[in-house]
Amino acid sequence: MSDLPSPASADARAEFKDFLTTRRAKVTPQMVGLPVVAGHRRVPGLRREEVAMLAGVSVDYYTRLERGNAAGASDEVLEALASALLLSDAERQHLVDLARSLTPTGRIRRRRTRSRNCVLRPGTQWILDAMTTPAAVRDGSGTYVAANAMARALYSPMFVDPIPEVAAEHPNMARFLFLDPRARQFFPNWQEGAEDLVSMLRLDAGANPADPCLQALIGELSTRSRDFADLWARHDVRYVCRGEKVVNHPVVGRIHLSYEPAGMETAPGMTMLLYGVEPGSASEDALRLLSSWAATEFAEAPSSHPAQQR
Numbered sequence: 001m002s003d004l005p006s007p008a009s010a011d012a013r014a015e016f017k018d019f020l021t022t023r024r025a026k027v028t029p030q031m032v033g034l035p036v037v038a039g040h041r042r043v044p045g046l047r048r049e050e051v052a053m054l055a056g057v058s059v060d061y062y063t064r065l066e067r068g069n070a071a072g073a074s075d076e077v078l079e080a081l082a083s084a085l086l087l088s089d090a091e092r093q094h095l096v097d098l099a100r101s102l103t104p105t106g107r108i109r110r111r112r113t114r115s116r117n118c119v120l121r122p123g124t125q126w127i128l129d130a131m132t133t134p135a136a137v138r139d140g141s142g143t144y145v146a147a148n149a150m151a152r153a154l155y156s157p158m159f160v161d162p163i164p165e166v167a168a169e170h171p172n173m174a175r176f177l178f179l180d181p182r183a184r185q186f187f188p189n190w191q192e193g194a195e196d197l198v199s200m201l202r203l204d205a206g207a208n209p210a211d212p213c214l215q216a217l218i219g220e221l222s223t224r225s226r227d228f229a230d231l232w233a234r235h236d237v238r239y240v241c242r243g244e245k246v247v248n249h250p251v252v253g254r255i256h257l258s259y260e261p262a263g264m265e266t267a268p269g270m271t272m273l274l275y276g277v278e279p280g281s282a283s284e285d286a287l288r289l290l291s292s293w294a295a296t297e298f299a300e301a302p303s304s305h306p307a308q309q310r
Contacts (some may be wrong), residue, residue, distance in 0.1 A: 011067025012209065016098045020066045022235040024051055025087045049160040053082035090203055097206035120146055120267055133287065134275040137264070140204040141214045142173035142197060145270065153294035154252065157182050160297065173197060174217060178225040188246050196240040198231040206237070252289040259261060276287040
């Protein structure tokens with residue numbers, strides 16, 4: 001599938017242009033209170049002149065913006081565009097991130113950001129190990145940099161029995177979802193999870209456009225997975241915090257998990273994931289079985305305590 005385009009090679013102007021055009025296509029005149037004139041519209045959503053009118057800018061200026069010439073666009077203009085296109089909070093942030101990454105030449109602006117290759121404090125792993133339910137730490141690209149035994153057991157296809165195509169020192173959820181054929185069986189709601197993950201990756205890519213590891217991951221998945229490439233082409237972004245995750249575990253069967261992602265102040269860019277199950281439920285029974293299996297699975301081998309990012 002090497003004929004697929006790699007987003008890692010796309011320039012910043014193209015990213016901004018594609019985001020605006022895909023958002024414009026999602027908004028109909030009825031959604032923003034514009035009159036609908038009888039006859040065929042050649043565009044699925046708003047016309048450029050309609051967006052310009054709603055945002056209070058000239059058609060020529062909006063056209064330049066939609067061509068990716070957004071370097072220097074003011075906060076007021078970006079906010080007006082966001083309102084005209086009915087952008088969500090995540091989409092508004094992504095629009096700002098993309099605009100701020102642009103230089104007049106269309107190249108990515110190198111911004112000073114805190115290092116994402118930070119080292120987790122040893123106490124982080126101790127905290128994870130003290131928990132009796134699954135708990136892990138991942139970075140913005142979905143790479144699990146630390147996990148307790150229960151999390152490794154829960155995601156055993158990634159941690160315990162990875163296929164060669166996705167095996168790595170630190171497992172990555174995106175690689176598992178899109179490159180491991182077992183993922184669709186493991187996650188009954190695979191499509192929903194895949195859409196959420198790609199939306200989060202694109203949001204992270206907008207905030208960190210010069211991150212070489214993230215761009216390498218996006219390029220790899222785009223060339224190896226048609227499903228990923230199709231979802232990436234949507235330019236969807238969102239803050240995802242679904243309260244439930246369902247897995248079909250190969251050993252203990254189906255588990256319905258509640259989970260909570262929490263940003264880590266001591267490790268910028270890292271998220272701690274905490275999982276639980278409903279008391280008295282079948283999932284609680286499954287989690288007990290998982291605990292017993294984990295105790296056996298990891299009894300002889302010392303637990304892996306990754307303390308830093310890849």
